[in-house]
Amino acid sequence: MTDPVLQVENISKSFGALKASNEISLDLRPGEIHALIGPNGAGKSTLIKQIAGSLRPDEGRITALGRDITGLDTVARARLGLGRTFQISSLAMEFSVLQNAVLGALGARGRAFGLFSNVMKDKALLHTAHEALRRVGLEEAAQQRTSDLSHGQRRQLEVAVALTLKPRLFLMDEPMAGLGASGSKDLTGFLDGLRHEAPILLVEHDMDAVFALADRISVLVYGTVIATGTADEIRTNAEVRRAYLGEEDLA
Ligand code: ADP
Ligand code: MG
Numbered sequence: 001m002t003d004p005v006l007q008v009e010n011i012s013k014s015f016g017a018l019k020a021s022n023e024i025s026l027d028l029r030p031g032e033i034h035a036l037i038g039p040n041g042a043g044k045s046t047l048i049k050q051i052a053g054s055l056r057p058d059e060g061r062i063t064a065l066g067r068d069i070t071g072l073d074t075v076a077r078a079r080l081g082l083g084r085t086f087q088i089s090s091l092a093m094e095f096s097v098l099q100n101a102v103l104g105a106l107g108a109r110g111r112a113f114g115l116f117s118n119v120m121k122d123k124a125l126l127h128t129a130h131e132a133l134r135r136v137g138l139e140e141a142a143q144q145r146t147s148d149l150s151h152g153q154r155r156q157l158e159v160a161v162a163l164t165l166k167p168r169l170f171l172m173d174e175p176m177a178g179l180g181a182s183g184s185k186d187l188t189g190f191l192d193g194l195r196h197e198a199p200i201l202l203v204e205h206d207m208d209a210v211f212a213l214a215d216r217i218s219v220l221v222y223g224t225v226i227a228t229g230t231a232d233e234i235r236t237n238a239e240v241r242r243a244y245l246g247e248e249d250l251a
Contacts (some may be wrong), residue, residue, distance in 0.1 A: 002031050003066070005169045005199055011045055011050055011060035012045075017201075020046040021057065022223040028169060032199045033191065035210045038220035039244055044203045047220070048173050051078040051201070052084050053213055065168055077090040078107070083167025083198060086176055095140060100146055101129035104161035132160040136190065153185030155250045159190070167198050176206040188212055207245075 004027035013021040020043040027179035028034050030145060036044050046127055052064055053074040062070050069077055078084070091100050104118060105128040111114075119125060133139045136156040141149065149157065155175055162170065175191070176184045188209045191200060205208050210217065211231045218228040221243045 002030050003065075005053070005065055006201065007063040008047075008051065009061045009063070011047065011057045011062065011108050013046060013055065013057050016207060019223050020059075021050065024060070024223070024225055026225060026228060028199050028201050029215075030199055031196055032215045033195045033202055033213045034199070035202045035204060035214035035217045036220060037204065037210055037217060037244070039209075042220040043223040044220055045173055046223075048084075048171050048203060051089045052082060052171055078165055078167075081166070081168030081198075083162040083165055083170045084174045085162055086156075089154060089158065090213045091146050091154060091157060091161070093145075095146055097144050097146055097149065098129055098134065098142040100157060101133050101142075101160050102126065104132070105129050105164035107165060113144070113169070114146075128164050128203075132163040135163060137186075146161075150183070151178040152180070152186065155179060155187060156190075159187075160195075170194070170198050170200040170202075172200055174205060175202070176204055176209050184209055189250060198241070210213070 006028040008024060008026050011021050011024045024047060026034065036047065038044055046055065051059045053072055057070070061068060064077070065081055067080065069080065074215065084085065092103065104127050105125045106119060130139065133142055133242070136159050137155050138153060138160060138243060141153060146157065148152070175187060177188060182246050184206055191213055194200065202213065214231055215226060216230060217234045218225050226243060227237050227240050229237065
């Protein structure tokens with residue numbers, strides 16, 4: 001079997017008396033979409049933050065792309081190839097779509113950049129930015145103000161910004177949030193193709209998207225992974241049904 005690109009081993013994290021992550025272990029394999037589902041407050045975002053490096057686990061180890069990354073900060077992890085989209089948008093709303101993508105591409109260089117007007121003339125950065133916009137289908141919106149984009153387009157732009165860093169794996173926290181049915185469907189199709197370039201650990205509430213996309217699903221309840229398996233295994237798991245999935249979701 002091929003080695004996982006990401007391995008989380010026995011991660012625990014407490015906030016005061018609350019154990020938000022309770023000895024969590026999971027992995028992400030090449031070409032895979034691994035969905036992480038669970039009720040609000042289960043600790044999904046807390047886990048993603050520990051993998052991305054913005055939150056330190058109390059215990060446990062995280063290995064990615066063959067390296068122990070437990071002690072690395074977010075910048076080092078991003079440079080290593082961990083791409084991330086956030087539950088809350090990190091876009092600069094007053095900037096153009098292209099400027100946001102260029103800022104993302106700039107992050108890959110990891111140094112101060114001087115005047116933004118000069119940056120916007122940098123051919124290599126522009127190429128990377130345009131290429132990322134093209135891939136998510138936003139090339140024609142490049143000159144628009146980001147605040148004028150639809151919810152769905154903003155999500156696409158967030159993915160484009162992440163793509164400029166040429167990630168080798170993706171962490172996505174509720175990318176479908178706020179999208180209508182057609183927006184979710186478009187993004188689902190896009191993620192389906194993206195997995196072959198970079199596998200995705202996907203936190204998502206949209207069960208249609210999860211069951212359509214996920215090769216494996218892990219269910220998190222009160223900080224504990226209660227099951228990991230294929231969509232069929234999760235659908236028919238009695239404990240999962242009791243703890244989380246309502247009958248109506250499984251029709
Ligand atoms: P989810 O993303 O699954 O909805 P979170 O990871 O955001 O859940 O939160 C898990 C639990 O940890 C919740 O009870 C939340 O209130 C708590 N929590 C999250 N972040 C913090 C924090 N920085 N300080 C204290 N409690 C937190
Ligand atoms: Mg969350």
